[in-house]
Amino acid sequence: MEFSHDDNNNLPLTKFESMLKTNHVLFFDSEEFENIIHHYLNQGKIALAKKAIKLGLDQHPSSITLKLFKVEIYVFEDKLTEADTLLNELYLLDPSNEEIFIQKANIFSKKDEHEKAVEVLKKAVQLTDDAVDIYSLIGMEYLFLDKFEEAKEYFMKCLEEDLEDYSALYNVIYCFEFLDQTEDAIQYLNVFLDKNPYCEVAWHQLGKQYYTLKKYKKALAAYDFAIISDDSFIGAYLERGKVLERLQRYEEAIENYNITLKLDDPTSFALLRIGYCYEKLKHDDLAVQYYYKTVHEDPLLDKGWIAITQYYKRRKNYQKALYYINKAINIDSENVKYWKLYSVINQRLNHFEEAERGFKKTLELGNYELSTWLSRGDLLIKLGEPEAAIYNFQQASEFYPENAEIEYRLAGLHFSLNETDKGTFHLKNGLRFNEEFGFIIDELFPEVANKLLVKNLLKENQ
Template sequence: MALESNERPDKPITKFESMLKTDDVYFFDAEDFEDIVHHYLNNGKISLAKKGIKIGLQQHPCSIELKLLQVEVMVFENHLENAEKLLDELEMLDRNNEEIYIQRANIFSKKDNHAAAVSLLQKALELTTDSFDIYSLLGMEYLFMDDFKLAKESFMRCVEFDNEDYSSLYNVIYCFEFLEDYDGAIYYLNEYLDKNPYCQVAWHQLGKQYYEKRMFPEALTAFDFAIISDDTFIGAYFEKGKVLEKLGKYKEAIENYETTINIEDPTSHAFLRIGKCYEKLKNKEMAKYYFYQTVHEDPLLDKGWLAITNFYYNNKNYEKALYYINKALNIDGENPLYWKKCANINYALENYDQADFAYKQVVDLGNYELDTWLKWADVAHFNGDTLSALQILAQGREFYPKNLKIIYKSVGFNLIIKDFINARICLLDALKLDKKRKQLQLFNKQFPQYSNSEWINTILANYKKAS
């Protein structure tokens, strides 16, 4: 039975949930049902939203707004065909309802037809006086299309409607950053702050833009204003700490990182930064303590294991460094920098087989730095495979065709395998680049057994006469 109004709970949500627990049936206005369904959708309670729609349509079978909410749920659950059929019916009843076009746009977006979605949203704009949500949806569609300029303009309109719409503000800055227009972002944020001088979010974002431009004093000022606006703003303290590190003020940086820990539960990233600061202050014990705190707080943070690796590597404790770099590799085995560290450690330990494998991983993963080729070639040579060392140098020379370290090393390795023809070719290539022989010591230092040989001296003398 339906209850009289004086028998019902005051709030629609409470009243609705009370009804679900009993056999009683409460009567609601259609607007109440809309509020109930919106509440559950906003809180991710889809099953309760569907119950609200079902009961609402039983009481108000002609409510277009409730049917549009039913469409929204269908789209969310990917029942797109059913949603389109219902929209066709609704459009026959009300062609000028902007929500119909918005839901059709959502369907096209789900189908990755973002251009069609944009077209429908623009039609919706023509029919509404409340365009805030539509501009937000347009901004997202433009992001999907990688049109960051139009996305930025759409989100800017959202911020104009509501200067506390921080989600849109973040999206505006994201677009500026993607376009690498840091000056534009700074100008926009300063204009925004002229109207909203106590907005900690805007100050924080402004500081990050100055940081990107390496304008560290300006960034520091911006983060200070963010903290003045909200002295519990952890992000501002953390970013301020990073700026202070850049300025070499490590003790002050530590204080800011410690503040983030005092405000909220400690984070592995704060511990890691504190450890790095102590390392710069040459306080090895405190650095080590905080690096271990980092991985204790988050054992899956590979950067924490890398920090411990570097700590031991820099202190020439290669056995421990090897143990910890393997921890990092277990978390991210596709990181060429971790494999390179592993290779360098094995190189230092004279584990040349393992070093050879690690350098191969480095190159396979796309790291083509000069010292990678040089050290990998040395490792192959130390393993007794000088021919492979020459092949490695030949690959490296494709990336660094005029690098004398590679060419002089190729001369020496060719001499070792008694390939005098290729040794001579490489030496002449080197001399063409090293006209004043300033870099010849690279060869003499690594291959002293050949530095004063008759073979070398003859080529040098003949080259000098010819030139």
């Protein structure tokens, strides 16, 4: 029984805490100790739980339940050997106690021995009249093993016992989604809703499955039923807003997002989506206002800063776009998306050194897209740094071997440095990989394109 601070059930707890402040040891029956320990564990007050266990076992040394609490503490503190030893002793005393098996499974799980944990939990199922919690534990162990079919089966068993076990329902759908079984998930949810037609969680999940299949009208209907079942269900309004956006019904989408703002504190997601909708409706002033609200609500949300930056970039107001992407970088200097956008904007402003620095930072942060290597290399060419450009493209070729765009650039660079043999090598590679990219020589290296050797090599492949 859980103790509450607003009723008389907390009398043993009050008495226990009063006892701790004095030298007087008071007597409690074992059930009272169990409730006290359970309360402290739920509150995360481990030190007080340990005190209660010790005093409880001093007064009731044969209590298996109190000793199982001791096992639980051992497991929590990663004292798995001590926990295992005590469990073995308890098994000899009470071999049909399912809690002993559950704790044994917990130890196996802690050791990443999930198959053994499942085996032990299946034995526990045979010993109990209330198997729901154990089914859930078995399902979780199968998740650890990436056995999603088996996990799904056991979470379904939970729902067969308790239709309102929403945690199990979420886990069932998670398994369906991981296995890409969207149609099966829809079929399961429809059967489930036949039994529990006012389950807002199931309607919400059904809507998400239809959304995945781009069946937006069916998704909308599912979210409508979720809202009928619970008109304060924020998740349903948010998802309904997303569907309405897909259907280009932007005013209605805004209405749904606004409802979520009234039901609870504003979320950056809802504010951002409202901004997108207003932009689609050509209400630019309102759109940008909501983008500002988004970053004010959550300065760490990159989508908010990107939305503002892209807003000004689309309107060719590159100075303002640069101002906001710089603010974003000052908040999170390790965000790859920020640096890439920073580089593109600086390019538009002809700030080539800054753009190159941005692409370099993007690569340092692990963005190895071909376009990043090519953009940085082309900027280095423009900045008159051929050696640095060659090194950039050599690195790029490690990620993208046999890439014609890289080979033509290396050819042009080596020819421009009068390294004829290297230039010829890379030009022949480029022609072999894809002769259609030969225009790169003309565009980036016009002086090289006029060289007789280069002209002849290009003509041979026409």
